[in-house]
Amino acid sequence: MIDVVLADDHPVVRAGLRAVVDSQPDMQVVHETSTAEDLLAWLDDGGQADVILLDLRFGDARMGGATATGTIVRRHRTPVLVVTTYGTDADILAAIEAGATGYLLKDAPTDELARAVRSAAAGEVALGPDVQRRLLGRMRSPSENLSTRELEVLRLVAAGRSNDAIARELFVSVATIKSHLAHINTKLGTRSRTAAAATARDRGML
Amino acid sequence: MIDVVLADDHPVVRAGLRAVVDSQPDMQVVHETSTAEDLLAWLDDGGQADVILLDLRFGDARMGGATATGTIVRRHRTPVLVVTTYGTDADILAAIEAGATGYLLKDAPTDELARAVRSAAAGEVALGPDVQRRLLGRMRSPSENLSTRELEVLRLVAAGRSNDAIARELFVSVATIKSHLAHINTKLGTRSRTAAAATARDRGML
DNA sequence: CCGCCGATCAACCTTTCGGACGATGCGCCG
């Protein structure tokens, strides 16, 4: 039997996760908390769990999901499965770097969730298909390979400047800016300045 | 007995709403759908409900929650209770203008949800406390002169979509998007989509 | 009832971008 703990500040979502987990014959919810602090307190108090389902976005809570994940993994070595609504690349990366065993989006079908819980309990990594796709996309375009000049241009693009304005601002010709932008779009896998700016924001590279 | 229909593209949230509703002695879930189209189809097919719990954000679905709300209210006169995760002012306004009977955030406690369902079934308006506070805040500062539609377009622009993509997403022609964008640029004092997106971010209108 | 506004679309034209070449110079590293 897999003992699962839920940590989510949305009562409705907690009820949903509980329903999904309890409907599985081989797992059960043993505890629920609505804040990361409560979760930590429960664990420190001797609470035992096989898997923790954690929401990355704790409303306006003091402790973020990523921080909580790091603390839990370090202190209790319990597998943390991050289940959140929106998956910006930065969030996902942060969670994984913090030591999360898996990352699922809330729009994942229930059987996928159950599978992820079993994988996590077994100590395996469990990433949702969406998440895997995102990570792959990130690999294909390793973002950080933007040169300093390209990043400089990208920042100005994101600020809404035109090529001409950027050229004047950087004391180069428009052709150069276009060239940089072409490289940026190639590296980020985008097709327009606006998409590049949006992607850059998502990845927290500004 | 209050018959409730759920419309949400997140399986977990659907399970959560179902758990909450079914735990109340005076209400029950009679149908679930994951898209607005399915919901409309079910209603058109003779489905009867006392209250509809609808998610405003239907992933990448073709029909937005606000549009769906309008159609349902006009065609079937069934009270629609919008239950969504994040409450942007524009979202709330759009939903209410479309004729939603109530608006709740998903982080609302379960008893508040149950109360809202009863109010909606009785034909009363049911706005969560958070929502009411937001509306008041909005009254004080009339935000921007941007219409809800323009704001919708602006958001997609900021997400990096092309005019063509936005047009397909909103089911209108490219000419309309260009028209909206022209108005947006006039109102914001910008000269390009990227600048408009940047300005919008600065002013926190997304 | 009439006027105004928001949403929708169209046609036309100008400007800006983006893609696909190629070219030069510079610094770094094996």
Place this chain on the structure above:
DNA sequence: CGGCGCATCGTCCGAAAGGTTGATCGGCGG
């Protein structure tokens, strides 16, 4: 030394975006 990546510029062309004007339609308020 000889690549290699980076930054710089150029041209050509097609695609996308922006500006202008004008039109229809529905709702809402005076």
